[in-house]
Amino acid sequence: MITVHHLADSRSQRVLWLLEELGLDYRVERYERDPKTGLAPAALKKVHPLGKSPVITDDQRTVAETGLIVDYIVREHGQGRLAPEPGSEAHLRYAYWLHYAEGSLMPPLLLQLVFDTVEARTPWLARPVARAISGQVKKQFIAPQRRLHFDYLENELRSQDWFAGNRFSAADIMLSFPIEAALSGRRAKRGYGYPQLEAFVANIHARPAYQRALERGGPYTYAG
The missing domain is CATH 3.40.30.10 (Glutaredoxin)
Structure with a gap:
């Protein structure tokens, strides 16, 4: 087991x-x-x-x-479930998203978290300097990278329901965490501009298996 x-x-x-x-x-x-x-x-x-x-x-x-x-x-x-046929073009696309989720999408999100933490935990006397340095890194690198990736992801879903095609796959599961994490802090802001990704998050949250996993795993920040 x-x-x-x-x-x-x-x-x-x-x-x-x-x-x-x-x-x-x-x-x-x-x-x-x-x-x-x-x-x-x-x-x-x-x-x-x-x-x-x-x-x-x-x-x-x-x-x-x-x-x-x-x-x-x-x-x-899996017995052939949640992945396209091996050797097919669809499977190559599926494999791309499996690697992309952690290899390309997560790094700028982790950098955002690191610099937010630095700002929050720096002693108050040094905090203005830490915020000034952190702000420049966010402005010049992190924010442009986030926009680049999320514009890319949004565009991918304009013509299909799921990332590897029109069938739900394990690639969507892999992409869920970084997308949930990035959108969770923005939902209260107007005009975020990613309706396809918002719909994606709503769709995955509605899946019965997603809800069962929450029962097994316990509280999860990005579930709602």
Whole structure:
């Protein structure tokens, strides 16, 4: 049986969702974040040397990195579901999105988080300097990169319902976390300009398997 080593309120929520979509039996080993740092606990290093989540164990195998975990589960346990036919053009597109989600889309979002954290945790005497430096990085690099990627994603959904085509796939599960994270802080702002992505988020949140995964994984910031 697959065991998901699940860090509370994290990108490993996608793995639970994938398993629910496939209707597979699994167990959840839940880990709580350090209350001071917000990072994963040291206990996760007993599962994988990097001590990060998600990680799964499948009998004697340990598999880390979300993209590989998703690809592994679909190949080993999916029975042809949630992925286009291997060797097809559609499968190449599907594989692209699996890698793009963490390889290209997440870095500018993580940089945003890092600089927001620096601003918040810098001692107040040095905070004006930290904010000035952080503001320039955000303005000159992070914000343009975010716009570049989200304009690209929005355009992809203008002609189709899902990222790998008109059928829901594991690629949509992989892309869910960065899209949810980016849009969650913007929903209260008018004129955000990404109606296709907003519809995508609404559609995934309405899926029964998504809701079941929330019940298994616990509170998740981007679920509503």
